[in-house]
Amino acid sequence: MKVAIIGAGILGSSLFYMLKEAGHDTIVIDPRVRRIFPSLIHSLLLKGKDVELARTSLDFYRKVRIPMKEFPSITLGKVSEDLISLWSSEGVEIKEQFIDWINASGLVAIGGDRLVYIKRLIDSVPIIREKASIYSSNGKAYVKVNGKSIDADIVILSAGPWNNLLFKVNTKSYYCWASLVTTEERRLDSIFIYDYELNYYSRPFLGIGTNTAIVGDGEAIESPPCKKIKVNSEEVLSKARKRLKGLFNIYTNGEFCEGTPDMRPAYGKLLDNLYYVGGLDGYGAEVGPGMAKLLLDFIFHGHETKEYRLERFKGIIDFKLGKEPHEI
Template sequence: MKLVIVGRGILGSSLYHMLRRLGHEVIVIESGERRVFPSLIHSLLLKGKDIELASESLNFYREINVPIKEFDSITLGNISKEILDSWGKAGVEIKETYVEWLRERGIVSRGGDRLVYISRLISSVPFIKGRAKVNLEKREVQVDGRTIRADKFLITAGPWNPCLAKVKSKSYYCWATVVMTSLMQLGKYFIYDYEKGFYSRPLLGLGGGMAIVGDGKIIESPPGRRIAIERDEVIDRIRERIGKIVPLHTSGEFCEGTPDMRPSYGEIVENIYYAGGLDGYGAEVGPGVAKLLVNYIFKGEKVNEYFMDRFSNVQDFSIGREAHEI
């Protein structure tokens, strides 16, 4: 079978490898407009069925040899016993203790967090460069005016999905800041601070007092616009927790959010499928969502919790909190 994937992000790249392993002919179309970051967070410290998607994603990364670097993490805030138990069932070692350098009790976890060098996954996928247009009425895709023939089309263009496929999602801008501090522990741990409202992860896994921090306000915007962050209130919240830090550089990219800020997939019209709504935690759940779509196309399996028809009665919505924020 010949399949065309529109979008070479985490979802599109995962689908490419899964479909090729099933013996299909696969063509990937990519505009090249979205920046690819070298590494992203993969965490099992989620909630509900998202943990299953994250586990599936981790298995996929390991199967195709995407580089991974493990880190311990510290979670601050009131986390329910139900959520802690679900982390333990996923294989995460959990210990509640006082963390002296944060001056707070927290959940120290091992086996839950890692950096995934996602650029290696994406760069492994061959593609046709061009801007795609999806004609839902004619059930066809054009690239720079040329019609592409295929048995099935899979639309995985992230923040461009609402325009290309008219799905119930929106584009928004999310960003993070590289910071420097004399506190060397910041470069050794992932931190999820639900009291102050920020996360921190080591810069590229290099260690030392360099980290990437974030969880600022979401800005709804069409993809591709220049967004200037004049002041990031996250920095103030981090200083309340750990003291002096020096912001070095702030940058971000556009993400795709759904009405409930969870992934979505399904068939838009006959032979045109969609997967998206990764809502800022694509490295955690992206390959898992790709597997859901593959199982739906070839086995007819449908997981209602993520299926796109749950938004059939939604007229308009505002982007909410990202799903990885417990």
């Protein structure tokens, strides 16, 4: 079967490998106008069925040999016993302790968090480096590139913040951002911090114990993709400085993400041969490959996971973006 994928981010790249393994003739179309960051967070410390998606994603990265580097994490704030049990069931070692260098008690987790070098995955996929468009006739989707139609049995729309520009889907594009900082505390480059009391996170930058880190969780800014956005880095850094010493902003940067009405990922059928998968809502490295597998199980085997089906947004005309879903 011939499959055309529009979008070669985490989802499109994962779909390519899964379809290729299943023996399908697959092409991926992406103009490569989006910045690809070298590494992103992969965490098992999520909620509900998102943890299953994260586990599926982790297994996929290992299978296709995408480099990863594991780090301990500290979670600050109230966490339910149910969540702790869920994380422990995934093999994460968790203990509560007082951390003197941030002067707070938190949950220290081993085996839950890592950086995945996602650019290796994306760069490994052969693409048609052009813009694509979708048009429909008699309930079927057709893809055009440079005015020429691409013949495909199945078309998958996985273009992230561009999805609702290519076809009518109930999602929004928004800017998500973080700051690269220098810090007096070199341990920040070797640990994750999820602070749900002060609402920021910190992650390693290089992961080798330098005096640098990345700090984020600023407000999601609704905007069309590729628009130049100005942000106030102090929105986040002023909160982080209440626990972390000597933070100095080097620069603040980000990219555009795709949000859904409930800020959870979604997949579904749009036309007879057109399928959608997206709404990764800022945590694509955790759940992207897992969502790709859900979509393919739906297309080829008819399996449904209703919690993530696109149909749950039926009747919603407009919505306001909420918090990203990894914020427990």
